[in-house]
Amino acid sequence: MQDLIVCIGETCHQSGAEHVLKTFMDLVAAHKLENEITIKASFCIGGCCEQNEVSARLGDSLFQVSPETAEQVFTKQVHSSPTLNPEV
Numbered sequence: 001m002q003d004l005i006v007c008i009g010e011t012c013h014q015s016g017a018e019h020v021l022k023t024f025m026d027l028v029a030a031h032k033l034e035n036e037i038t039i040k041a042s043f044c045i046g047g048c049c050e051q052n053e054v055s056a057r058l059g060d061s062l063f064q065v066s067p068e069t070a071e072q073v074f075t076k077q078v079h080s081s082p083t084l085n086p087e088v
């Protein structure tokens with residue numbers, strides 16, 4: 001089980017963090033990854049933070065995502081995670 005943490009700090013919130021959070025939750029459900037990934041929200045996770053980007057962390061991997069790239073980034077990060085082997 002890994003935590004996928006989405007930053008909901010002020011800058012990330014203004015960049016669409018809630019949309020990213022919902023997209024990730026929908027993707028976890030769609031790919032039946034509920035037993036592999038726990039979605040969490042957190043205030044600033046230290047990835048600060050370009051405008052129009054949201055910081056997120058999966059395991060040790062910190063990355064930037066936007067509402068428009070959320071699905072693509074999710075797939076890439078899940079595939080590159082050494083502890084996840086989902087059928088996506």
Ligand code: FES
Nearest residue numbers: 007009012044047
């Ligand atoms: S406000 Fe999101 S990483 Fe700092």
